[in-house]
Amino acid sequence: MIFAIKAFQADHGLRQDGVMKPEGITLRAINDELTSLFPPSPPRTTQPRKDLLLPPPAAEPETRERNQPYHPESAPKAVPVKDEEKDGTYIWRTVGDGNVRSSHAARDGQVFSWDHPPEGGHPGEAPNCRCRAEPVEDKKEKDRQKRCENLGRLMAAAQANLNNASDRWNNAAQNLKTAKDNLDAKRLDCARARDEALTNIGAGAIVGGVTGGRIGGWPGAIGGAAYEGASAATASLERIYEACIDDSTEMAAYNQAKQEEASAYSWLEHYRTELSTHREEYEQLGCEG
Numbered sequence: 001m002i003f004a005i006k007a008f009q010a011d012h013g014l015r016q017d018g019v020m021k022p023e024g025i026t027l028r029a030i031n032d033e034l035t036s037l038f039p040p041s042p043p044r045t046t047q048p049r050k051d052l053l054l055p056p057p058a059a060e061p062e063t064r065e066r067n068q069p070y071h072p073e074s075a076p077k078a079v080p081v082k083d084e085e086k087d088g089t090y091i092w093r094t095v096g097d098g099n100v101r102s103s104h105a106a107r108d109g110q111v112f113s114w115d116h117p118p119e120g121g122h123p124g125e126a127p128n129c130r131c132r133a134e135p136v137e138d139k140k141e142k143d144r145q146k147r148c149e150n151l152g153r154l155m156a157a158a159q160a161n162l163n164n165a166s167d168r169w170n171n172a173a174q175n176l177k178t179a180k181d182n183l184d185a186k187r188l189d190c191a192r193a194r195d196e197a198l199t200n201i202g203a204g205a206i207v208g209g210v211t212g213g214r215i216g217g218w219p220g221a222i223g224g225a226a227y228e229g230a231s232a233a234t235a236s237l238e239r240i241y242e243a244c245i246d247d248s249t250e251m252a253a254y255n256q257a258k259q260e261e262a263s264a265y266s267w268l269e270h271y272r273t274e275l276s277t278h279r280e281e282y283e284q285l286g287c288e289g
Helices: 002-011 022-037 139-211 224-246 249-284
Strands: 089-093 111-113 132-135
Touching: 139 224, 139 249, 224 249
Parallel strands: none
Antiparallel strands: 089 111, 089 132
């Protein structure tokens, strides 16, 4: 006891004389100090503790967030991959919630090989694992699908251009037919005028050869001179006839319509060939649609 009193006095900066203070003050202080350091045990009871009788909780995933409820029976299950589909590589995908193992969460989006499983196995193989394996499409297949999409757009554009070119050519062909009909009518008018003039020249030459007068506006002449003048006038009329046609507005309209029809048909054939080429490649690649 004396040693305890001295130790207490030393801890509290008192004079170490080992003497108890009157009225048990020192002893009570020592008891209070011991009680603060070593609290008393709870009293024993004969009643059973309910918490000791409860069954232990079910095991949970090793890295599950402890503050969230976990219900294995209602959690989404991983879709198993068939053995024949386990070829090449895959992308590790998680469900993205707080119950995912930290090691699996770190693999999300990474590519793995079916021939070389990561630690713990492939997705869905570990207990309660809900991860899945997302197939990695072959580069050639991706390129094929991309080309198919591009070909689909090209065919749609070529078809639209072909439709427009077809309408343009139909209109141009109709305009060309109308222009040709007008030009043919002009030729008939010019030929009629030429024939009338030739008739007048012939009559004037015959009469003028006898009388030396003027008939139908054409000068007559005596003997061979009258016929030579008629021949020259006939040649001149042929040139006038050709000019009547070539210099007409009908001929200009016909030439313009002919050029437009040729251009329209050229574009029609261009878009027709373009569409055929795209469609042939589309079918060879096995594109759908």
